Structures are given as C-alpha cells and as structure tokens.
Amino acid sequence: xxxxxxxxxxxxxxxxxxxxxxxxxxxxxxxxxxxxxxxxxxxxxxxxxxxxxxxxxxxxxxxxxxxxxxxxxxxxxxxxxxxxxxxxxxxxxxxxxxxxxxxxxxxxxxxxxxxxxxxxxxxxxxxxxxxxxxxxxxxxxxxxxxxxxxxxxxxxxxxxxxxxxxxxxxxxxxxxxxx
Amino acid sequence: xxxxxxxxxxxxxxxxxxxxxxxxxxxxxxxxxxxxxxxxxxxxxxxxxxxxxxxxxxxxxxxxxxxxxxxxxxxxxxxxxxxxxxxxxxxxxxxxxxxxxxxxxxxxxxxxxxxxxxxxxxxxxxxxxxxxxxxxxx
Numbered sequence: 202x203x204x205x206x207x208x209x210x211x212x213x214x215x216x217x218x219x220x221x222x223x224x225x226x227x228x229x230x231x232x233x234x235x236x237x238x239x240x241x242x243x244x245x246x247x248x249x250x251x252x253x254x255x256x257x258x259x260x261x262x263x264x265x266x267x268x269x270x271x272x273x274x275x276x277x278x279x280x281x282x283x284x285x286x287x288x289x290x291x292x293x294x295x296x297x298x299x300x301x302x303x304x305x306x307x308x309x310x311x312x313x314x315x316x317x318x319x320x321x322x323x324x325x326x327x328x329x330x331x332x333x334x335x336x337x338x339x340x341x342x343x344x345x346x347x348x349x350x351x352x353x354x355x356x357x358x359x360x361x362x363x364x365x366x367x368x369x370x371x372x373x374x375x376x377x378x379x380x
Numbered sequence: 381x382x383x384x385x386x387x388x389x390x391x392x393x394x395x396x397x398x399x400x401x402x403x404x405x406x407x408x409x410x411x412x413x414x415x416x417x418x419x420x421x422x423x424x425x426x427x428x429x430x431x432x433x434x435x436x437x438x439x440x441x442x443x444x445x446x447x448x449x450x451x452x453x454x455x456x457x458x459x460x461x462x463x464x465x466x467x468x469x470x471x472x473x474x475x476x477x478x479x480x481x482x483x484x485x486x487x488x489x490x491x492x493x494x495x496x497x498x499x500x501x502x503x504x505x506x507x508x509x510x511x512x513x514x515x516x517x518x
Contacts, residue, residue: 246413246415253425262509330491339491340491354452357509364512
C-alpha cells in the first residue's frame with residue numbers, strides 16, 4: 202500500500218514537472234518503486250528486468266536523448282479537454298474490465314487451471330531446471346521467446362538505422378556545402 | 381579531472397563485480413531468478429557505466445563497435461539455430477530433446493543455448509543503442 206501510494210505521488214510529480222531532466226529522474230524512481238512492488242508480489246524475475254531496464258538502461262538512454270534536444274517542456278497551445286476525456290474514458294474502461302477478474306491471488310482461477318499445473322509439476326522431470334520461470338520462457342514457450350528476441354533485434358536495428366543513417370546524410374551535406 | 385577521482389576509482393572497483401553478477405544471473409538462471417534478458421541488460425549496463433566515467437573511447441576499446449553491432453543478429457541466429465538443429469535431426473523446431481540421449485539433459489542444454497542467444501542479442505542491442513545516442517550528441 203505504501204509503495205502504491207508512492208507510485209501515485211511520483212506519477213503526479215511526473216505530470217506536474219516541466220523540466221524533462223526531472224521527468225527522466227522521476228521515471229527512474231518510478232521504475233525502482235515498480236520493481237519493489239514486483240518483489241512484493243514474488244515476481245523476482247520481472248522485478249530484476251524492471252530495475253535493470255526501466256531504472257537503468259532506459260534512464261541513461263533518455264538522458265543521452267536530452268543531450269540532443271531541449272530540456273524544458275513547452276506549454277501546450279491546444280485545449281486539453283479532448284485528451285483528458287480520452288484518458289478518463291480509457292481509465293474507466295480498464296477499471297471496468299478489472300471488475301470481472303477473479304479475486305487477486307485465487308489459486309483456482311481459469312488461468313491457473315490450464316497448463317500451469319503441468320508446468321509446475323513436470324518442469325524438473327522434463328528439463329532438469331528448478332526455476333520454472335526459466336523453463337517456461339526458454340522451453341515450453343520457446344517460440345514466444347524467439348519472437349521477443351526478434352522484436353529486440355528489429356527494434357535495435359530500426360533505431361540504429363534512424364540514428365546513424367540520418368547522421369551520415371547530415372555529414373554529406375556539410376561536406377558539400379563549402380564547395 | 382581530479383574532482384572525479386573518487387568516481388573513477390569507485391567505478392573501477394565496481395565494474396568487475398557488475399560483470400560477475402551478470403554472468404551469475406546468466407548461468408544461475410536455471411536455479412534462481414534471472415536469465416539471458418536480465419544478464420544482457422546488466423552487462424550492457426557495465427559498458428555504459430564504463431563509458432560514462434572513462435569516456436566513449438575507453439568503452440569502445442573494451443567492446444568495439446563492430447563486435448557490438450554483430451552481436452545483435454548473432455544472438456537471434458544462435459536462438460533460431462538451436463531450433464533448426466532440432467528440425468534437422470528429425471524433431472520439431474525448438475525441440476531440445478535431440479541434444480542428448482536423455483531428454484531432460486537435452487532440454488537443459490537447449491535452454492542454456494537459447495538463453496545465450498538472448499544474452500548476446502540483448503546486450504549487443506542495448507550497448508549499440510547507447511553508442512548511437514552518444515555519438516549523435518558529439
């Protein structure tokens with residue numbers, strides 16, 4: 202509960218903050234709080250990812266981006282009625298969706314009765330791997346993880362092409378202009 | 381330059397332990413929390429810390445750009461190649477039981493190879509992204 206309150210406080214602070222440097226640091230704090238929430242939920246693998254990616258690498262990359270662009274957020278000139286309406290409706294729909302979910306942590310809800318018992322019971326016999334998260338990710342659901350790795354590959358290549366490609370063009374223009 | 385002495389010495393002390401922790405997360409992922417993705421990000425974080433403290437050139441001496449760029453597709457190839465081996469030996473794609481006579485041992489080895497592929501791609505992508513952003517800003 203304390204963690205969730207802190208999360209809400211940090212979110213409000215991010216919205217109120219005009220300096221983008223502050224926003225990046227607050228987003229890092231948000232990620233660390235989120236990682237703590239995930240540890241409280243016993244999802245240590247996800248917490249580790251959240252701490253290293255959310256608070257670590259993405260903070261650094263956002264700071265590197267701030268080095269390239271201006272660091273103060275400009276005041277929006279448009280009216281903000283429609284965006285507020287859209288976010289309120291989306292939030293309401295999501296809350297409405299959670300009403301039909303089974304109570305938090307129920308062992309006999311539908312998602313826990315499908316393949317999860319078989320994975321839990323037979324992971325060690327099938328794969329010699331005691332950490333079921335690893336055996337599900339890399340073995341039972343190997344196709345999904347291959348897809349995820351391909352997504353990272355594609356995203357990385359895309360960003361690299363954007364950043365390096367335009368740089369080369371810019372340099373070519375500079376070389377041309379003095380002549 | 382002398383003002384960041386503590387930072388430099390502290391970073392030097394911490395760096396090997398970050399790498400060691402990344403390797404622990406990678407190879408102990410079968411027993412504890414972690415795996416290729418987390419280990420990849422942590423090892424990329426080590427290179428980024430090195431670049432922040434000692435400059436981009438020092439980091440690129442440890443992890444040259446050409447190597448980092450090639451790691452991005454290499455990891456996917458390791459992952460997919462592990463699957464193709466199963467296909468070539470007459471089983472399904474990504475069926476690891478072909479790696480050993482004992483099915484469980486084969487799965488253990490398959491998971492190891494697949495996690496290695498994830499590590500290589502993730503760590504390569506994160507480091508290459510950081511290099512790209514920093515070089516843009518020069």
